[in-house]
Amino acid sequence: MAPTTRHRSGGGPTVPSSRDASHATISDEEHTEPPAASTRQAHYSPPDRESSETTQSSGTPELTQDLNAIRLAARHAELKRRVLEKRRLEEIENMERELAGETPNNPVQIEDTTPPSRKRNAEDPTDRAAKYLKPNPPKEFKGQSLGELRAYLDAWQLRFGIYPSLSDKERIAQAATSLGDIAASRWLREPESLRPTTWIGFSEFLRDIVQDPTNRIASALRKLWRYHQSDNQSAREVLEDLARLREDVATLKEEERHAWEFLLALRPETQLAVLRELPKITSQELVLRYAERHEELARTYEGQRGGRRSQANRKRLDTPTDTTITTSQPQADTETKKDRRPRSSYKREKRLAGPDDECHLCHEKGHFQRDCPKRNQEDSQLSAPLSQANSKRKEKDEKTKK
Secondary structure, eight states: OOOOEEOOTTOOOOEEOHHHHHHHHHHHHHTSOHHHHHHHHHHOOOOOHHHHHHHHHHSOHHHHHHHHHHHHHHHHHHHHHHHHHHHHHHHHHHHHHHHTTOOOSSOOOOTTSOOOOOOTTTTHHHHHHHHHOOOOOOOOBOSSOHHHHHHHHHHHHHHHTTOTTOOHHHHHHHHGGGBOHHHHHHHHHSOGGGSOOSHHHHHHHHHHHHSOHHHHHHHHHHHHHHOOOOTTOOHHHHHHHHHHHHHHTTTOOHHHHHHHHHHHTSOHHHHHHHHHHOSSOOOHHHHHHHHHHHHHHHHHHHHHHHHHHHHHHHHHHHSOOOOOOOOSOHHHHHHHHHHHSOOOOOOOOOOOOOTTOBOTTTOOBSSOGGGOHHHHHHHHHHHHHHHHHHHHHHHHHHHHHO
C-alpha cells in the first residue's frame, strides 16, 4: 500500500501522514533487539500531566495511538528482558545442584549431551515412613512425678524421629493430646498467648507442673552435692542419675548458682523464710538481705518471748503456795486420796427378778442368787461359829489383862 501524501496550499514539499509514521515506527520496533528497546526505555521519560493534556487537546487521535504503541513496545521489551534474566538464574541454580550431586528440578538442556537421570522418589523415605509406620501412642502424662515426665518426653522424641519435618508448634499440638488429669487441666487453663512455642519451653512447662521450679532446683542441688554411689549401683547408673539432676540446674548462670550455694548453706528455718520472700533466686545480695531480715525478726521475737517468761516467773514467786499437812496415819491419807478421785453421780439400779428368772443356787424360779433364802441360811450358819470363836477370844483377853 503506497503512502499517501498531503500537499500544502502553498505548493511546498510533501509530508507523510501520521498513519504512515505510526506504521514505520511499529515496524522498526518489531525488528529492534531487546537491548535496544531497553536503551530506548532508559532514555524515555513519560510526559507530565500538563504536557499530556496539552498533547491530547492539541494533537490528533492518530498521534495518541502512536504514543501508546511506543509505550507498549517498551514495556514488552523490559518484561522480556526480566524473564530472560530470571530463567538464566534458574538455569545457573539447576546446574550448581547437578554439579553438587543432587537432582535438579529442571535440568538444563545442553547440546550434544544427555540430561541427568532423574532419581525416583528422592524425598520419599521420611514421607513413606510417616504414611505407613504407625507407632504405639505414648502413655498419658498426668503430672505425678518427674520419672513419669521423663518417660513421656522420651517416647515423644522417638515418635518425632519418624516425622522430622514437623515444626515445634506441630509437635507441641500432638504431644498435648497425651496429657491427662492435672497436666491437661493446667495446659487448658493456660492462656494461648502465654503457652510455650518451642519444645524446650513445653518441657519446662510440664516440669513446673510436677514441682515448683524453685523447690526443684533446691532439691536437685542438694542431691548433687550429697550424691554417692551405693553398693548395688553401677558407674553407668550413677552417670545417668547425675545427668537427670543436672537437667534441672542446666539453665542456672554462675551468679545464680553461687546464690543457691549460699542459700543452702544457711539454717533450714532461714532457707524457708528466704524462699517464701523470694520467688526466684538470682543473686547473693538478695539472699543476704532477706536472711538478715529474718534473723533480726527472730531476735526480736526471742526478746519478747524472754520478757514474757520473766514476768511469769515473778508472778509465780509472788503468789503464796499451799502447804500440804502430812500425818502419820495411813487411813487419813487414803481418805484424802479417795476424796480427790472424780466421782460419778451415776448409780446402777438393781434389776428385779421376773417370774421366769431362775436362781443358780437352788434352781428355783422367781428370784436371783443374791436373794436366795437358802443362801441367807447358809451364811448365818457359817457366821455363827465364827462369832462364838470371837467372843471366846475377847473373854480370854480380858482375863489376861486382869
